[in-house]
Amino acid sequence: MVTVREYFGNITNAVRTTYKGMKITLKYWVKEPSITVEYPDRIGGLRSEDLVSERFRGYLKVETSKCTGCLLCMRVCPIDCILIEVNRRDDRRYLDRFDIDQAKCMYCGLCVEECPSAAILFSKKYEGACYDMKELCVSHVSSPVPAARPAKKEAPE
Amino acid sequence: MKAYGKREAAITDKFSTQEMVLSMGPHHPSTHGVLRLILQTDGEMIVNVTPDVGFLHRGLEKIAEMVPYQSFMPFTDRIDYLSSLNCNLGYAITVERLAGIEVPEKAEYLRVIGAELTRMASHFVGAGALLLDLGAVTPFVHALRERETYNTLIEMLCGARLTHNYVRVGGVSHDLPSGFREEALKFVDHIEHEFIKEFNDLISFNSILINRLKDVGVISREQAIEYTLTGPNLRGSGVKYDTRRDDTYSIYDRFDFDIPAGRGKFGTVGDCYDRYWVRIEEITQSCRIIRQALNQMPENGEVRTKLPKVLKVQEGEIYVRTESPRGQLGFYLMSNGGTRPDRLKIKTGSFSAMTIIELISQGVMVADLVAIIGSLDIVAPEIDR
Amino acid sequence: MIQHNLPDMIYKFLLGISGLSAIPDFLLVTASYLIPSAAVLGFVMFVSGMLTYAERKVSADIQNRIGPNRVGPFGLLQMLADGVKLILKEDIIPDAVDRKLFKLAPYIVFSGTMLAVTVVPFGGPFIVADLNIGLVFIIVVSSLIVVGFLMSGWASNNKWALLGGIRSAAQIISYEIPAALSLFTVVLIAGTFSMQKIVMSQGPYPWDWFIFHNPFTFVAFFIFFISSLAEINRLPFDFPEAESELVSGYNVEYSGMRFALFFLAEFANIFISASIAAAVFLGGGNIGLDPYESGIGFQLVMVLIFFAKVVPLCLVTIWIRWTLPRLRIDQMLSMCWKYFIPMSFACLAMTAIWMLVFNGNGIFWRMNG
Numbered sequence: 001m002v003t004v005r006e007y008f009g010n011i012t013n014a015v016r017t018t019y020k021g022m023k024i025t026l027k028y029w030v031k032e033p034s035i036t037v038e039y040p041d042r043i044g045g046l047r048s049e050d051l052v053s054e055r056f057r058g059y060l061k062v063e064t065s066k067c068t069g070c071l072l073c074m075r076v077c078p079i080d081c082i083l084i085e086v087n088r089r090d091d092r093r094y095l096d097r098f099d100i101d102q103a104k105c106m107y108c109g110l111c112v113e114e115c116p117s118a119a120i121l122f123s124k125k126y127e128g129a130c131y132d133m134k135e136l137c138v139s140h141v142s143s144p145v146p147a148a149r150p151a152k153k154e155a156p157e
Numbered sequence: 158m159k160a161y162g163k164r165e166a167a168i169t170d171k172f173s174t175q176e177m178v179l180s181m182g183p184h185h186p187s188t189h190g191v192l193r194l195i196l197q198t199d200g201e202m203i204v205n206v207t208p209d210v211g212f213l214h215r216g217l218e219k220i221a222e223m224v225p226y227q228s229f230m231p232f233t234d235r236i237d238y239l240s241s242l243n244c245n246l247g248y249a250i251t252v253e254r255l256a257g258i259e260v261p262e263k264a265e266y267l268r269v270i271g272a273e274l275t276r277m278a279s280h281f282v283g284a285g286a287l288l289l290d291l292g293a294v295t296p297f298v299h300a301l302r303e304r305e306t307y308n309t310l311i312e313m314l315c316g317a318r319l320t321h322n323y324v325r326v327g328g329v330s331h332d333l334p335s336g337f338r339e340e341a342l343k344f345v346d347h348i349e350h351e352f353i354k355e356f357n358d359l360i361s362f363n364s365i366l367i368n369r370l371k372d373v374g375v376i377s378r379e380q381a382i383e384y385t386l387t388g389p390n391l392r393g394s395g396v397k398y399d400t401r402r403d404d405t406y407s408i409y410d411r412f413d414f415d416i417p418a419g420r421g422k423f424g425t426v427g428d429c430y431d432r433y434w435v436r437i438e439e440i441t442q443s444c445r446i447i448r449q450a451l452n453q454m455p456e457n458g459e460v461r462t463k464l465p466k467v468l469k470v471q472e473g474e475i476y477v478r479t480e481s482p483r484g485q486l487g488f489y490l491m492s493n494g495g496t497r498p499d500r501l502k503i504k505t506g507s508f509s510a511m512t513i514i515e516l517i518s519q520g521v522m523v524a525d526l527v528a529i530i531g532s533l534d535i536v537a538p539e540i541d542r
Numbered sequence: 543m544i545q546h547n548l549p550d551m552i553y554k555f556l557l558g559i560s561g562l563s564a565i566p567d568f569l570l571v572t573a574s575y576l577i578p579s580a581a582v583l584g585f586v587m588f589v590s591g592m593l594t595y596a597e598r599k600v601s602a603d604i605q606n607r608i609g610p611n612r613v614g615p616f617g618l619l620q621m622l623a624d625g626v627k628l629i630l631k632e633d634i635i636p637d638a639v640d641r642k643l644f645k646l647a648p649y650i651v652f653s654g655t656m657l658a659v660t661v662v663p664f665g666g667p668f669i670v671a672d673l674n675i676g677l678v679f680i681i682v683v684s685s686l687i688v689v690g691f692l693m694s695g696w697a698s699n700n701k702w703a704l705l706g707g708i709r710s711a712a713q714i715i716s717y718e719i720p721a722a723l724s725l726f727t728v729v730l731i732a733g734t735f736s737m738q739k740i741v742m743s744q745g746p747y748p749w750d751w752f753i754f755h756n757p758f759t760f761v762a763f764f765i766f767f768i769s770s771l772a773e774i775n776r777l778p779f780d781f782p783e784a785e786s787e788l789v790s791g792y793n794v795e796y797s798g799m800r801f802a803l804f805f806l807a808e809f810a811n812i813f814i815s816a817s818i819a820a821a822v823f824l825g826g827g828n829i830g831l832d833p834y835e836s837g838i839g840f841q842l843v844m845v846l847i848f849f850a851k852v853v854p855l856c857l858v859t860i861w862i863r864w865t866l867p868r869l870r871i872d873q874m875l876s877m878c879w880k881y882f883i884p885m886s887f888a889c890l891a892m893t894a895i896w897m898l899v900f901n902g903n904g905i906f907w908r909m910n911g
Binding site: 200295360 | 601604605606607701702705708709777778780784785786787788789864865866867868869870871872873
Binding site: 014017025035053054057076110113114122 | 466
């Protein structure tokens with residue numbers, strides 16, 4: 001059975017805790033500023049790239065002049081979104097194809113870490129909305145590019 | 158309805174009722190993802206609950222057999238998207254133990270800092286989503302606001318906000334960025350000294366909330382052990398068991414922290430409020446661990462051991478348990494000496510938590526079921542993997 | 543004393559304009575009733591639109607967000623954009639519904655709400671019909687809403703909607719009792735059911751209001767306010783549409799304009815319950831002058847005073863919604879039957895005793911005559 005003390009205790013308890021909670025919400029209502037970032041059009045004249053941190057993992061960018069065509073990134077990619085074709089012509093290796101399917105890419109960063117010549121890097125770009133899924137498959141090589149010669153191996157310690 | 162004509166209604170002099178089958182989910186606001194529960198209800202009272210899982214099965218265990226050891230790391234993010242760093246850590250430790258890889262001192266500290274930050278952030282969502290299901294929207298948004306700070310911190314650390322993929326086999330991917338230590342300490346102080354207190358005043362001690370959660374969904378100590386509940390759900394039933402302390406991994410033995418356990422703060426031991434309260438207390442404990450780790454961490458040092466590009470693990474098998482925010486996260490790894498796992502089995506906390514719903518929601522109301530699901534902190538992708 | 547009311551005044555005004563022209567008398571009579579009704583209908587729609595804006599803005603402020611700020615200055619025209627969106631949306635009627643009831647339900651809810659507006663004294667002479675049973679009328683028509691909720695829940699042929707409808711029936715019928723009883727404490731003092739007379743028997747200053755008449759009316763005010771929250775399905779008691787339990791409750795199958803009618807009725811209800819509380823307990827638009835005989839300037843001041851009391855009450859309603867969690871249905875009912883009904887009965891009885899003992903005088907003021 002509910003005693004008289006419990007009965008009125010319940011009432012005062014409800015009133016007290018509700019008052020506490022409403023005091024906090026009132027504080028937020030009148031005092032605390034909003035923390036919303038009004039992306040994309042009202043971000044204080046910044047570009048969308050400026051909103052993210054230094055290490056942000058955005059679209060992959062490839063410097064084909066550095067690429068040695070070692071295919072490490074292609075092999076390490078867990079979902080096979082990188083496709084590279086390297087062919088040997090006239091004693092030189094040529095990059096005929098370097099496609100990255102940004103729609104498939106999960107931005108894990110394994111390829112960037114594996115690359116020995118830092119040819120494949122993250123950019124800060126992340127706005128990839130487009131009308132056709134095919135546009136997300138980015139070709140980094142339009143005409144065959146000679147692959148860079150691998151840097152000399154460091155002398156073994 | 159039409160078949161039940163006027164005549165039958167006239168003949169049945171007694172007011173008889175029928176049990177109703179309700180399909181709660183897969184698209185229901187409070188099933189936390191795509192979880193389906195088939196309810197048998199008598200009005201609002203639940204007679205029986207049958208969970209129907211499998212909507213989020215992505216075959217992660219099969220994928221593991223097809224990619225190299227290191228390349229499976231991004232997939233562990235997807236086991237539990239609210240605490241991806243803890244899943245990274247669990248997998249990394251599994252592979253390291255089987256392959257006998259040493260991890261640099263600094264990397265261990267970075268791992269612990271990341272994992273504990275993620276645990277806090279996960280509990281923000283876990284506790285917040287429970288409150289959201291009970292109709293309190295503001296605390297949920299306030300908790301998410303703090304998670305936003307965490308997201309910024311972790312973005313500084315590893316460059317991603319949700320699927321971190323920070324831990325690597327043999328270390329971590331990045332060293333500490335400049336300014337991270339100060340920011341993290343500020344965040345931890347804010348959480349421990351300001352936010353938690355305000356949050357408790359706003360909602361945790363609210364008498365409506367207490368009445369909603371106390372004595373609801375009571376899991377006794379024996380039931381919790383029998384159903385292999387782990388993590389906060391087990392501790393909510395009064396069992397002081399934490400893998401971080403009892404089967405220690407990484408460098409958790411160097412830190413001083415308490416293991417909060419349910420003690421029936423407002424009602425019975427093991428009710429929804431106890432599980433909720435364990436989560437709130439764990440946030441404070443994580444703050445303590447992070448502060449100690451940040452202070453003890455060596456200034457310089459390697460964060461990653463040099464490993465071959467394609468890792469080969471000697472033949473054998475291993476089972477490693479780690480403590481994720483949703484309970485014990487176990488990885489069973491079998492290797493046949495090749496470059497890919499022979500078999501990887503992932504055991505998650507949400508799965509066993511989901512199995513107990515059926516037991517504890519006999520005879521409760523639909524509104525209580527929502528509270529039970531919320532207090533067990535079930536994340537649907539973790540059930541199915 | 544001459545029986546005043548707004549349609550009569552409009553009738554005289556129209557008669558003055560048209561003079562002895564050929565407009566038939568019945569047209570003038572119809573117009574004199576239609577004009578205030580239409581004006582009030584439009585006004586209440588506007589107010590409930592503004593309340594949706596207020597709700598979104600207040601919730602945003604409480605949660606460190608911005609809220610609507612794109613449509614118009616400060617997002618004030620957001621309600622127009624929402625309205626256009628709802629009108630343009632496809633009106634889906636699911637196949638398995640009971641079509642007649644499904645279509646009828648929103649109108650019953652809406653008209654139940656709007657009927658209550660007719661006896662709300664907006665201050666000055668602005669009351670559509672000053673019925674001599676005004677207070678009872680409000681209580682009666684606001685229970686009409688439950689028929690609409692139950693109807694929509696049943697007709698939707700959806701189990702969640704049915705649960706929502708049943709819940710709303712249980713809830714609204716229970717909370718009618720404390721709400722009505724706490725209003726009757728005031729009737730004991732004022733001796734009339736007419737809303738305008740209740741307002742006029744109070745005074746312009748806080749110590750003239752019925753809320754401060756005696757300690758029991760003070761408690762009755764809070765009982766009324768909380769049970770009106772339950773009657774209008776606001777948050778600590780929003781069971782019929784508990785979105786995390788019943789998905790969206792009774793209106794889950796509705797879309798487009800039919801949903802908008804439920805939505806508008808919900809927000810109009812906030813306004814109505816706030817204005818009843820303001821008129822009955824807080825002196826309404828009373829500034830100490832006769833509402834009918836004073837000039838138009840004073841009459842407008844009365845309206846302003848009335849809204850100065852209603853708007854904070856509406857904001858408090860919204861503020862409560864964004865602070866508290868939801869009760870459980872059985873707790874809500876036990877709260878009603880164990881706490882509110884005994885307390886409101888006690889308030890009624892104690893007020894009656896107070897009236898006997900102190901000869902109708904309040905703590906601060908004396909009944910004239």
